[in-house]
Amino acid sequence: MTFQHPDLSVQLHGEQQEIAIVTMNRPAKRNALNDGLILAIRDAFQNLPASVRAAVVDGEGEHFCAGLDLSELSERDAAEGVFHSRMWHAALECVEKGTVPVIAALHGAVVGGGLELASACHIRVADETTFYALPEGTRGIFVGGGGAVRVPKLIGAARMTDMMLTGRVYNAADGERVGLSQYLVPGGTAREKAIELATRIATNARMTNFALMHALPRIAEQPADHGLFTEALMASIAQSAPEAKERVRAFLEGKAAKVKKAD
Template sequence: MSDISLLRHGPVTEIRLDRAGAGNALSTALATELAAATGEIGDARAVVLSSGAPRAFCVGADLKERDRLTDAGFMAQRPIFRQAFAAVRDLPVPVVAAVHGYALGGGFELALSGDLIVADETAVVGLPETRIGIVPGGGGTQLLPRRAGAAVAADLILTGRHVRAEEAQRLGLVDRLVPAGTDVEAAIELAGLIAANSPVAVAQARHAMRRGFDVDLAAGLDIEDSAWRAAVFSDDRREGVRAFVERRPPNWP
């Protein structure tokens, strides 16, 4: 792959956007490679989505490419982009985005597609699509309200404004703010903490949170109960309790 690199860090797989010369602008080729890369994480227990570009996580869609597209070309590109964003959202393990520099439009939507966002002090995020006559199409209109609330989402999407790192953390747009240049290191460390836990319990807890978000409390508690049962009757639960009693690290089966 020319625009994507896969790096292994023990139980953590890093999917790195490597179209550095273009600020990782999302071209048709990059979107295609990203979707393919999500199928190559092997037995990873967590994924870090990072950038090899020095001044950007991802600047959004490749507008130079799009300027050459006809209406038919836009329609042909659309399912490729939808597949790429869905592939990140549907990864079977937790995803931590490591953000520095610009994460705009589709770039911010890629970060929103994961579970957690670690941003360094240089980060600038936003969904500026309305400035150029487009609606966020990588999940932004749905993911941002779920993360930060309807009012914050309306502010960002309808104005298209850019938000710098400190305000982004205050608004809940990113989860952890770290010194400049340390976003990938911090994201790998965070992913490693997740990966050290029971794979069954992590998967079931993640499933319960995602499925329970848009249902009423009673239905959500039933989803949680099903997740609890799946975990408590697993070999992971047996090993976790035994390891705690024996005062040793668990060896997850």
């Protein structure tokens, strides 16, 4: 254990302690995110040990996360609401644009702010119990944790609008179909699959992971001409790293794995 908080644990995994497993641990409240827990997520991602190369986020109990802790909502006036939303933005920015790729291991409810947290991660893995919703719409509120920016990037604005206007709930299979998750683990646990993926990601060249986390999302939002220019710069920086040269040489010498046909 590297991080102390009553509702959040960080456990290191792997031979080199290269995987951080960040677990929300408030199962009695379905891992609802009160201010303490969202700030703990920020602190955990800002302070990952130097050995960590990839992270997994999951939730204790029957659900990944029930979203914003609604018991804290009524105490805020309009100005406090704005700052509260900005606090969530800052915390989830630490997940999305931190030091390592993050995989969300989903099960049960992934709703409201829980889906906002999941969408700040780089890969989402779901098990068969997973379901997704944005109940903000039917509760008379709006997303405030970055969902308006990140969820449309996964599923498009039309599907998000439908979820919020109608209270539509996606099950695990439909969630994978529309792009809420990239993996659906039939019969297994999302956590196990997420750790497997994180272990693989941790072996990538650091500059490749950096480029995918920090350059790709920016390039995707740039006008094409700017994007191509940024891509050229990033490609050149990545290729010139000694680690990249070593990996390419290993392939040319027949010492690195070939790409194999998918199953």
